[in-house]
Amino acid sequence: MKHILMLGTGGTIACKRSDAGLKPVITSEEILTYVPDSKRYCDIDSLQVFNIDSTNMQPRHWLAVARAIEEHYDRYDGFVICHGTDTMAYTAAALSYLVQDSPKPIVITGAQKPIDMENTDARTNLADSLFFASNDRAHGVNIVFDGKVIAGTRGKKERTKSYNAFSSINFPYIAAIQEDHILFYLDDKPECAQVKFYHEMSSGVVLLKLIPSMDASLLDYMAGHYDAVIIESFGVGGLPSYDSGDYYRAVGRWTALGKTVVMTTQVTNEGSNMSVYEVGKNIKQEFGLLESYDMTLEATVTKIMWILGQTKEPEEIRRLFYRTVNRDILWKS
Numbered sequence: 001m002k003h004i005l006m007l008g009t010g011g012t013i014a015c016k017r018s019d020a021g022l023k024p025v026i027t028s029e030e031i032l033t034y035v036p037d038s039k040r041y042c043d044i045d046s047l048q049v050f051n052i053d054s055t056n057m058q059p060r061h062w063l064a065v066a067r068a069i070e071e072h073y074d075r076y077d078g079f080v081i082c083h084g085t086d087t088m089a090y091t092a093a094a095l096s097y098l099v100q101d102s103p104k105p106i107v108i109t110g111a112q113k114p115i116d117m118e119n120t121d122a123r124t125n126l127a128d129s130l131f132f133a134s135n136d137r138a139h140g141v142n143i144v145f146d147g148k149v150i151a152g153t154r155g156k157k158e159r160t161k162s163y164n165a166f167s168s169i170n171f172p173y174i175a176a177i178q179e180d181h182i183l184f185y186l187d188d189k190p191e192c193a194q195v196k197f198y199h200e201m202s203s204g205v206v207l208l209k210l211i212p213s214m215d216a217s218l219l220d221y222m223a224g225h226y227d228a229v230i231i232e233s234f235g236v237g238g239l240p241s242y243d244s245g246d247y248y249r250a251v252g253r254w255t256a257l258g259k260t261v262v263m264t265t266q267v268t269n270e271g272s273n274m275s276v277y278e279v280g281k282n283i284k285q286e287f288g289l290l291e292s293y294d295m296t297l298e299a300t301v302t303k304i305m306w307i308l309g310q311t312k313e314p315e316e317i318r319r320l321f322y323r324t325v326n327r328d329i330l331w332k333s
């Protein structure tokens, strides 16, 4: 019998209705009473890390969850984190960087409807997660949602209301869970992996999403307040070159200050490739910008936060950024 620790962090799965709207108040202990059948294949303990709407999630919360896993790592065979869906993809990616190469499964799940409702996805998602976390072939950080297992760095919330809210972006699903069966599409548990925990994350990261006509003065403002900027540009990637935009000067200022500029795309699927068009190739070559290629935005943001928690040295930032962690980046220059 597997021994699983369920960590409650809040989200809709733990919500009750109130006059002020849905609010997470159901404890992790109470949540477990809704999945009594899971006791057939695992003993489950629960730990309430906090109980918040995931809209309020910050790097310190990711560090607290990682710390709780580290403290209990030796005593359990697997971990299931109940979490809000809104920022679940960020947390899954953040945990992929904070807890690397775990031979034990760390599953993140949640729901679109509270667990105490009659028509809810919460019970299935939680039962599937406990089932997956009890499987010998499961490992590392994954999202389990609506019968799909998604690598922790590849998840994205693509639907605000439907039960099939999450997709795996630019990467295959790891497995599908159907009733009492797990169909592994990727079955690659390493023979011997040694888990490694990290304890630092920087909040000095900002995102700039381009729209047509925007000028670059926001980048100047951001340079005074942040260590890294992720620019979500259009298509495969590029920066406007119209005079009033002045992006070249603003990006040059960022790099002259030794700060990090990462280029990514607003398009969800297929990733960036800045060397295709003149508007991308020139600026990348001139300033040596980082590029996220096939990474999700959530993975890009949390990876830079994790890296800046380890180093401020530009060459080391580049090396760590292009090193694959939990399947996050496959396409490199």
Ligand SMILES: NC(=O)C[C@H](N)C(=O)O
Pocket (backbone or CB within 6 Å): 010, 011, 012, 013, 052, 053, 054, 055, 083, 084, 085, 086, 087, 110, 111, 112, 113
């Ligand atoms: N479905 C959900 O869990 C949404 C909720 N607002 C949260 O992310 O905490």
